[in-house]
Amino acid sequence: MESAKSFGLTGFKYTRHVIIPAIVPALISGATLAWCDGWFFMIAAEYVEYMGSTYSVPGLGSYLAKAAYVYNDLNLSIILLVLITGIVLYLNFLTWHRLMERASAGTYKPTIRIGLSGVGKLGTVGSRFLHLGDHIHRPKSLILASKWLKRYTRLEKAIAIALSLVAVFSIIYFIAGRIPSVEVFQQAFADTEFANLPLYTALTLGRLAVAYVISLGIALGMGVLAAEHKRFAAIFYPIYDIGQAVPILALFPIFYIAFSRVFGGTLGLEVTAIVVLVLDMIWYMFLNVVSAVKNIPSEIKEVGHLFGLKRLKRITHLVIPAILPAIVTGSILSWGTGWNTIIFAEYMPYGKPTIYPNPAVINQTYAAVGQNFTVSIDVFDVVSLHSWQTSVIFDAHVLQCNMVSEGEFLSSIGTTLWNSGQINNTSGYIGPINSTLLKNGLGANGSGHLAYIYFTKIAPVDSEINLEETKMLDATEDIIPSSKVYSLPGLGSYLDKTGYLPPPKGNPVRLIFLLGVVATIVLLMEGLVWRRLLRKFEKYRVEV
Amino acid sequence: MAVLEVKNVTKSFQLEKSKISVLEDVSFSVDSDEFVCLVGPSGCGKSTLLRIIAGLEKPDSGEILFHGQPQTSPTRKITMIFQMFGLLPWKTAQENVEVPLEVLGMKKESREEIAKSHLRMVGLEGFENTYPHDLSGGKKQRVGIARALALQPEVLLRDEPFSSLDELTAKTLRTLVLEIWRDPSLPTNTFLMVSHNVEEAVYLADRVIIMSSRPGKVVGEVKVDLPRPRTQYLRDPKYFKRVDEVIAILEKNKHEVEAKS
Numbered sequence: 001m002e003s004a005k006s007f008g009l010t011g012f013k014y015t016r017h018v019i020i021p022a023i024v025p026a027l028i029s030g031a032t033l034a035w036c037d038g039w040f041f042m043i044a045a046e047y048v049e050y051m052g053s054t055y056s057v058p059g060l061g062s063y064l065a066k067a068a069y070v071y072n073d074l075n076l077s078i079i080l081l082v083l084i085t086g087i088v089l090y091l092n093f094l095t096w097h098r099l100m101e102r103a104s105a106g107t108y109k110p111t112i113r114i115g116l117s118g119v120g121k122l123g124t125v126g127s128r129f130l131h132l133g134d135h136i137h138r139p140k141s142l143i144l145a146s147k148w149l150k151r152y153t154r155l156e157k158a159i160a161i162a163l164s165l166v167a168v169f170s171i172i173y174f175i176a177g178r179i180p181s182v183e184v185f186q187q188a189f190a191d192t193e194f195a196n197l198p199l200y201t202a203l204t205l206g207r208l209a210v211a212y213v214i215s216l217g218i219a220l221g222m223g224v225l226a227a228e229h230k231r232f233a234a235i236f237y238p239i240y241d242i243g244q245a246v247p248i249l250a251l252f253p254i255f256y257i258a259f260s261r262v263f264g265g266t267l268g269l270e271v272t273a274i275v276v277l278v279l280d281m282i283w284y285m286f287l288n289v290v291s292a293v294k295n296i297p298s299e300i301k302e303v304g305h306l307f308g309l310k311r312l313k314r315i316t317h318l319v320i321p322a323i324l325p326a327i328v329t330g331s332i333l334s335w336g337t338g339w340n341t342i343i344f345a346e347y348m349p350y351g352k353p354t355i356y357p358n359p360a361v362i363n364q365t366y367a368a369v370g371q372n373f374t375v376s377i378d379v380f381d382v383v384s385l386h387s388w389q390t391s392v393i394f395d396a397h398v399l400q401c402n403m404v405s406e407g408e409f410l411s412s413i414g415t416t417l418w419n420s421g422q423i424n425n426t427s428g429y430i431g432p433i434n435s436t437l438l439k440n441g442l443g444a445n446g447s448g449h450l451a452y453i454y455f456t457k458i459a460p461v462d463s464e465i466n467l468e469e470t471k472m473l474d475a476t477e478d479i480i481p482s483s484k485v486y487s488l489p490g491l492g493s494y495l496d497k498t499g500y501l502p503p504p505k506g507n508p509v510r511l512i513f514l515l516g517v518v519a520t521i522v523l524l525m526e527g528l529v530w531r532r533l534l535r536k537f538e539k540y541r542v543e544v
Numbered sequence: 545m546a547v548l549e550v551k552n553v554t555k556s557f558q559l560e561k562s563k564i565s566v567l568e569d570v571s572f573s574v575d576s577d578e579f580v581c582l583v584g585p586s587g588c589g590k591s592t593l594l595r596i597i598a599g600l601e602k603p604d605s606g607e608i609l610f611h612g613q614p615q616t617s618p619t620r621k622i623t624m625i626f627q628m629f630g631l632l633p634w635k636t637a638q639e640n641v642e643v644p645l646e647v648l649g650m651k652k653e654s655r656e657e658i659a660k661s662h663l664r665m666v667g668l669e670g671f672e673n674t675y676p677h678d679l680s681g682g683k684k685q686r687v688g689i690a691r692a693l694a695l696q697p698e699v700l701l702r703d704e705p706f707s708s709l710d711e712l713t714a715k716t717l718r719t720l721v722l723e724i725w726r727d728p729s730l731p732t733n734t735f736l737m738v739s740h741n742v743e744e745a746v747y748l749a750d751r752v753i754i755m756s757s758r759p760g761k762v763v764g765e766v767k768v769d770l771p772r773p774r775t776q777y778l779r780d781p782k783y784f785k786r787v788d789e790v791i792a793i794l795e796k797n798k799h800e801v802e803a804k805s
Binding site for chain 1: 678
């Protein structure tokens with residue numbers, strides 16, 4: 001770095017020729033992790049529970065989520081998981097690994113070379129130009145990789161600027177458009193659960209801490225072994241590749257079934273959440289440990305060898321202290337992703353939706369053109385249903401609605417106030433359909449039909465029937481989720497409920513407040529723990 | 545009597561597809577109470593040779609004899625001082641000296657005492673609890689010396705110990721090293737030092753062994769018969785004669801290597 005400064009490389013040139021090539025390997029492994037995190041959350045992002053109903057974007061993620069959560073189809077979810085893992089590994093192999101190999105050429109050779117020979121020459125010229133008497137031999141491939149990446153960083157910069165502008169404007173628009181009313185503010189802090197916030201925070205921090213300690217332990221063991229013994233590296237690298245790539249959240253229901261058998265319901269859920277967290281947090285630690293152990297200066301290793309430091313003594317006196325700074329960086333990343341994950345791990349939708357149209361797809365075998373048929377709106381395994389509301393969306397080119405009538409599930413309990421809603425056969429909409437028991441404190445349990453909708457089929461194609469603006473309340477006016485959720489008490493699940501459920505449980509002000517709590521904790525940890533540790537361990541860095 | 549014998553040591557490294565021969569058939573011996581310097585151009589494998597003698601690396605063929613016995617792994621009787629001092633940055637000066645003693649299974653009290661007395665010997669009293677990060681290069685080197693001496697070795701190997709220090713500090717430390725070498729109360733009296741500074745080698749050593757590069761070979765040897773202390777001879781033609789002899793051998797072999805390639 002100093003050699004570069006002495007040649008007058010400053011500012012942008014300095015960044016281009018010195019900083020970027022120097023951090024290319026880190027950038028690439030960072031990108032790998034970012035992609036894998038992307039895969040990880042694709043599941044969560046494509047399948048979201050919001051305001052009591054489920055939103056899904058068509059995609060591999062939502063398909064997998066549906067397979068696991070809705071259909072409880074173990075075979076299908078495993079097939080899809082294998083497919084996703086395959087895609088991720090293929091991508092890793094094709095792009096990141098190759099880039100990594102190019103970037104760290106000199107330490108090990110690329111196994112695949114495609115169309116590199118032509119560019120190679122250019123690279124040599126470039127490297128000769130860049131060397132400027134530099135005594136460190138910089139592999140030409142590194143420059144190629146940096147060139148390649150540089151183009152993308154500039155593009156990314158543009159995208160990042162555009163996105164942040166959009167974000168800023170939308171936030172301004174959002175805030176200006178709807179300043180929360182006093183009522184919303186009051187609701188935010190009047191919630192019964194709000195008093196539990198300290199407890200929730202402690203529980204969530206506890207889960208994160210337990211998962212962190214476990215992942216630190218395992219990652220240390222695996223990382224040191226993988227860095228020092230080729231035999232272990234051959235086992236652990238593929239595990240790492242697959243482990244970081246598999247969308248663990250999709251396995252949540254399967255883990256839960258397994259662990260609840262061993263530990264029982266509540267504890268099983270705790271164990272599942274912690275296992276999911278560990279499987280998410282461990283890889284940052286592992287990667288950092290491996291590269292740090294590999295980068296221990298040879299002189300330090302020789303000192304250990306010369307003075308006979310072996311096994312445990314070598315680990316405690318030499319290896320661990322040498323990698324402490326890397327452990328701290330790994331920990332910061334682990335906690336970061338841990339916070340992301342726990343918000344999902346404490347509150348996961350699963351199983352059948354509690355309210356759904358039956359059947360959801362009208363195909364040719366179900367009804368021919370001109371035929372009349374009935375679709376029922378069903379509930380599944382609800383507790384103390386007192387009132388409900390929904391709207392029905394259908395394809396008006398295929399179906400025409402004739403009538404809506406009430407089912408017997410609620411009306412068999414007591415007198416109801418029934419509203420069959422407006423039928424719009426032009427846009428394909430019926431609603432809002434709602435019904436409520438007149439007597440307070442009354443509720444229906446179990447499964448049954450809420451309403452019947454009478455249709456005529458008018459075109460020989462399939463049509464989906466979807467529910468919208470669905471809401472169910474129990475006898476205590478609390479929301480019944482539109483699909484079953486695993487929920488652990490904690491900051492994460494409280495955040496989810498505040499964000500996803502309709503008011504009064506859901507509340508934008510409380511949501512921002514809770515996000516502020518999370519941000520405060522993260523900042524406190526950063527300032528009080530990580531910064532201090534880094535400053536302390538900075539002294540431990542070996543000067544070469 | 546030969547304390548240390550290097551016999552036909554050959555070593556090569558595998559680099560990508562090509563094999564690089566680092567040392568070829570290197571033989572010499574070091575007598576008891578002798579101070580020997582190895583000089584040679586960079587890349588002549590002198591550091592590798594030192595590491596083989598210390599037991600840190602294995603030769604492809606040949607052997608190291610210590611008092612006539614083959615030596616293949618590190619022993620406390622032969623110890624080394626590293627070029628970059630080899631201090632563990634996470635341990636204080638005192639703890640750094642204590643590490644090898646702890647490995648030997650020494651009790652805490654006695655190793656604290658030994659560490660303190662050796663730090664005092666190299667002039668580091670009051671720096672016991674300082675971390676290497678806060679020590680100057682010369683002081684780090686002193687800690688390295690104290691750590692090596694605390695093991696009471698017979699042979700002390702030194703890998704270009706003064707190359708990263710400023711000349712004034714190096715001068716002081718050369719004097720310290722000679723004092724240690726000549727101190728009859730210390731068991732450490734056989735020194736083998738790698739250097740690329742010919743004047744330094746002639747100033748310190750009884751004998752200078754000259755190596756050529758690629759592959760590293762012993763190409764000559766110059767006995768330095770100047771009486772000690774030599775400080776008074778530093779402007780003397782006798783001193784420069786020896787220096788010139790060493791340089792002449794180095795130059796000759798440099799031309800031969802260039803002619804070959």
